[in-house]
Amino acid sequence: DVKVTQSSRYLVKRTGEKVFLECVQDMDHENMFWYRQDPGLGLRLIYFSYDVKMKEKGDIPEGYSVSREKKERFSLILESASTNQTSMYLCASSAWKNTEAFFGQGTRLTVV
């Protein structure tokens, strides 16, 4: 079974803090994604990586950056957390040119 593991289920951070969300997949997938999930807005793509050290901006990259130093690990970084970044964050992976994306369980981040 494909497993995508996000390091935290729940996080509470203060405004202005630097926040790291970690994601690891165990199926040697080339593609990894970070989505943000908000009620009524569905899932919105923040960043996408198709290879180590490669990244592409998604629909809402502002306020976020990413790091992919190893194939299995994809990190989302909030440089200076703000209250409007309170949300559910979902990591996903897929094989190159494969249609199915596999999601982690999500990290619910609250910025106070």
Add this chain to the structure above:
Amino acid sequence: QQQVKQSPQSLIVQKGGISIINCAYENTAFDYFPWYQQFPGKGPALLIAIRPDVSEKKEGRFTISFNKSAKQFSLHIMDSQPGDSATYFCAASRNAGNMLTFGGGTRLMVKP
């Protein structure tokens, strides 16, 4: 601006009834249309998907109907069961699904 619009936002169906969720898209370059199912506390998981060269795809109680000229597709759940209660997301992508654009989601409740 949402490229994939999903309706309704919430749906209540009696056990044994038919659940219907609709999606409309704008980008004619989309060539892959999956539906994802998400249970509380879990990440979304692929339920069923269709490509635009067919008008319908059925897997068990789940059917996707696709209307290319209208740029619409829908999910039908026949004989709906309480265990189908979940949030459903339609999505669309180009190039074999490497980057998915999601609809806003539909929260389905099936009453026993």
